[in-house]
Every structure is written in C-alpha cells, then in structure tokens.
Amino acid sequence: MNTLETDYLVVGSGAVGLAFADTLLQETDARITIVDRHGKPGGHWNDAYAFVALHQPSAFYGVNSLPLGSNRKDAVGVNQGLYELASGPEVSGYFDAVMRQRLLPSGRVSYHPMSDYLGGGRFVSMLSGEETQVRVARKTVDATFFGTSVPATHTPRFAVADGVDLVPPNALPQLWMKPAAQRPQQFVIVGAGKTAMDVGVWLLGSGARPESIHWVVPRDSWLLNRLHVQPGLEFFQETLGGQAAQMEAFAAASSLDDLFERLEAAGIMMRIDRSVHPSMFHFATMSTGEIETLRRITQVIRMGRVQAIDGQGLALDQGRVDMPPRTLYIDCTASAVEPRPGSPIFQGDRIVPQLVRAPQPAFSAALIAYVEAHYPDDATKNALCATVPFPHKLQQYLHCNMANMANQFRWGQDKALSRWIRDCRLDGFGKVIAATSPDDTEKLAVLGRIRAAAMPAMANLQKLAAQGV
Numbered sequence: 001m002n003t004l005e006t007d008y009l010v011v012g013s014g015a016v017g018l019a020f021a022d023t024l025l026q027e028t029d030a031r032i033t034i035v036d037r038h039g040k041p042g043g044h045w046n047d048a049y050a051f052v053a054l055h056q057p058s059a060f061y062g063v064n065s066l067p068l069g070s071n072r073k074d075a076v077g078v079n080q081g082l083y084e085l086a087s088g089p090e091v092s093g094y095f096d097a098v099m100r101q102r103l104l105p106s107g108r109v110s111y112h113p114m115s116d117y118l119g120g121g122r123f124v125s126m127l128s129g130e131e132t133q134v135r136v137a138r139k140t141v142d143a144t145f146f147g148t149s150v151p152a153t154h155t156p157r158f159a160v161a162d163g164v165d166l167v168p169p170n171a172l173p174q175l176w177m178k179p180a181a182q183r184p185q186q187f188v189i190v191g192a193g194k195t196a197m198d199v200g201v202w203l204l205g206s207g208a209r210p211e212s213i214h215w216v217v218p219r220d221s222w223l224l225n226r227l228h229v230q231p232g233l234e235f236f237q238e239t240l241g242g243q244a245a246q247m248e249a250f251a252a253a254s255s256l257d258d259l260f261e262r263l264e265a266a267g268i269m270m271r272i273d274r275s276v277h278p279s280m281f282h283f284a285t286m287s288t289g290e291i292e293t294l295r296r297i298t299q300v301i302r303m304g305r306v307q308a309i310d311g312q313g314l315a316l317d318q319g320r321v322d323m324p325p326r327t328l329y330i331d332c333t334a335s336a337v338e339p340r341p342g343s344p345i346f347q348g349d350r351i352v353p354q355l356v357r358a359p360q361p362a363f364s365a366a367l368i369a370y371v372e373a374h375y376p377d378d379a380t381k382n383a384l385c386a387t388v389p390f391p392h393k394l395q396q397y398l399h400c401n402m403a404n405m406a407n408q409f410r411w412g413q414d415k416a417l418s419r420w421i422r423d424c425r426l427d428g429f430g431k432v433i434a435a436t437s438p439d440d441t442e443k444l445a446v447l448g449r450i451r452a453a454a455m456p457a458m459a460n461l462q463k464l465a466a467q468g469v
C-alpha cells in the first residue's frame, strides 16, 4: 500500500471541496490532499446535461481566488438584462482551471482523481486498484455532505416497462442523431424542479411546439426572482431594496401563506401558475423570461407522482394518463439536494462543510475554511458556523432564514471576519453596501429599512415557526 502525508485530506473535489481548499490554501501554509471518484474536478457539473447553467450569477460561484465568467450581462435570451450564468461546460472548465492554475501550482496540494475514498484515510484508485493510506496530521474534510444527485447519475423511483423511451435531459441535444421516422412526436417532462424547468425552456427554445409537451408536476414550487440576486451596483434597489422588502414581509406576515404572498407582491417570489398554491421552495432561481416561457406549456399533469410508465402512458398517484406512440419521457426527478439532518461542522479531527448561508454552498465552504484557519477551538468555530437548513417544505423556509440571520448577526460582531466577508468574491451584497456613499440618502434609506425591520423580522419568524403554520 502507498502512503502519503498531509495536513488536510479533502474528500470531494466539487464546488464545496474546492472552495474550502482554495481558502484554506490562502489563509494557512497547510498541505492539502484532494481525493475524488470523478476524473475531473467540479463534481456533479461533469455529469450535467449540455444545456445546464447556474441559477444564480457566475459572480457569486466557484472559489474565492478565481473569478468565474467575465461579469457581463446577457444581451439576449431568457436571462436578458441580467448578469451572466455560467453554462455547465463553463463551470467544469472553470474548476479544472482552479485545480491547474491555483491549487496544484502552490506545491502544497496533491489531487487524486478516479479514486474512491474508503474511510479511515484510505483511498483506492479506480483504474489501478492500488490503495493509498493517507496520514492526516490535522483534519479530514468530508466535502460530500450535499450528496448532489443529477439526472445522469440517478435511478428513477418509478417502474419503467420495456420499450418505454425514458431519457435523462442529457440525451435531448442528441435527438438529431435519430432517423426522422423515430424522432419523438410528444414529450413528457417528469418532475417539477429546476431541471424540469430547464428542459421546458430548452424544448421550447429549440423549436418544440408547446402542444407537444406534457409536464408532470407533482408539487408546485415558489421560485426566487433572479432580478433580486444581481451583483452590480446598478441593481441596488432590486437587491438591497428587495432585502428590505423581504425583511418587512418577515416582520409583518401573519401566516406562512401570507408571507409567500407578500414576497410575491414585492416581486421577490414567483410561481408559474398563479392559480395554484405552491407547497415547495428549494431556492430555484428564475428570470421572469423563463417563467413566461414555461407558461406556454399548458398540458400540466397535476395527479401526484409517477408510479409507472408503460407502453400506453403514465400511472400516477391519482390515475392514468394515456400517451400516444413515439412519446419521449424525460426524467427530471433527481433531487439536487437530498434532505439530510445537519450535524456540527467542526467535529474534532473531522470537518463536514454544510450551508452557513443559504443558498450559497461555495461561499459557505470558503467561510468555513477561513474560520478553520483563524479560530482556536471547535466550540468557537461551530458558534460562528451554525448550520443553515436547506428548505424543502415551505415551513423550513422560516428556519432557514432565522439561521441565516443569526449567522449574519454573529459575523457582524467580528471585525476580522466581517472584513474577510466584504472582500470575498463569493459574498453577495457586502461590497454593494460598503460602496454606498454617505451622501446617498436614497440608498441609505433602503439600508435603514433593512436595519429597522431586522429585529421584528426575527421575532415574527420565530413566532410563525413556533405556531407551525
């Protein structure tokens, strides 16, 4: 067996492992060993469908030391007028550059792709079968907590009869390879998350007729309006003004439904079908252009989850829907973030990066590395890095926001950490606030609204959460 010595062993070279390693490298002189099953850095982005993109601007994603994208706004398409969203191939290329241009040239990082981590500091090469024992002087970092599942690597939980044409979205751009007589005439999108929405937008944008598309939507989702998460100073009213409106809605809402309706009225939350009351929120972030496009799909099947697909059509929780021959089913049922109970992030000789600010896994991992580098013990570190639960059901949105606000408050009490956050490329709006001129009364009024609503917002969120409404 080979042996290796390192200070930190990072398992996983996705966004989380790399954002953690990048900041740790900048803030310490530690040696880092990174192990991953994938053949390239970037985790799930290597398995994504060709037309995948970030939901949120590139400006907030990746690792702290290397910008992603060119900070341009889209001039065309459904994201027109908003800051660019890196495509999947761009994100994969970016993480490859992070490894080649930042981490490896430091001389302190070793990277082991195609290697399965077995626990106890051991990993095995998936190509040679050779095992390596890593002697870890400081800590092992489990950067696999989110367990991201994407269509290409997931197995559907419904029965599929022989002969049914069920594909992941990855197969769609390859349809041109089929002979014309075998190409699908009808499409059924199965699933109602962001991937399903991407597929709907892609099908329509690539020429499919709306009447050829059916969409199985077991549950509707509230969606975050991307206009309110823009990096540029010119979006001050939409971003910080949006935060003020959000705090005011948190402070005033009389129930969970009332909260989401207030956020919708403020333009922060959106839904595709205004006649349906959503029961999910996953931080899926969309533009109004995407929503308008998706509203063109009118054959929406709201009959629960798919139980089986056979040659005649779909069996759902609440009945059957028949489909004609040459129907292509597109599996969008992978859940990007599996619901998992959180655990303390700092656990002795183990670190398990999770969200400390939702919905920002990359920022969270970088902040956790900064805290690891500069604070003395696990109790102090965990106090600064309380985990923020990722919401699935609407009720969890309350807990998510309370945890976000509590962390923000604690960070604000610590000058060095606040300075690091303000300078961190992955932080959203700290730089925008710092750039506000003391003479700009309009902007100062917006910041004043946020401050004024913060405490009442926290108190009311606690009240709503306690009511379990």
Ligand SMILES: Cc1cc2nc3c(=O)[nH]c(=O)nc-3n(C[C@H](O)[C@H](O)[C@H](O)COP(=O)(O)OP(=O)(O)OC[C@H]3O[C@@H](n4cnc5c(N)ncnc54)[C@H](O)[C@@H]3O)c2cc1C
Binding pocket: 011, 012, 013, 014, 015, 016, 017, 035, 036, 037, 038, 042, 043, 044, 045, 052, 053, 054, 055, 056, 057, 061, 115, 116, 117, 118, 143, 144, 145, 146, 147, 148, 150, 336, 359, 360, 361, 362
């Ligand atoms: C389509 C999509 C769009 C998204 N858009 C955004 C966005 O705009 N903004 C944003 O902030 N977030 C976004 N996210 C969420 C966020 O990017 C992902 O959740 C994040 O990339 C997850 O990174 P990760 O490192 O936790 O997971 P992964 O990318 O899954 O990486 C984990 C790695 O661990 C490896 N691994 C696991 N177990 C082992 C083992 N035993 N041995 C060796 N290796 C192992 C895996 O091979 C994998 O490479 C998006 C997610 C998806 C799916």
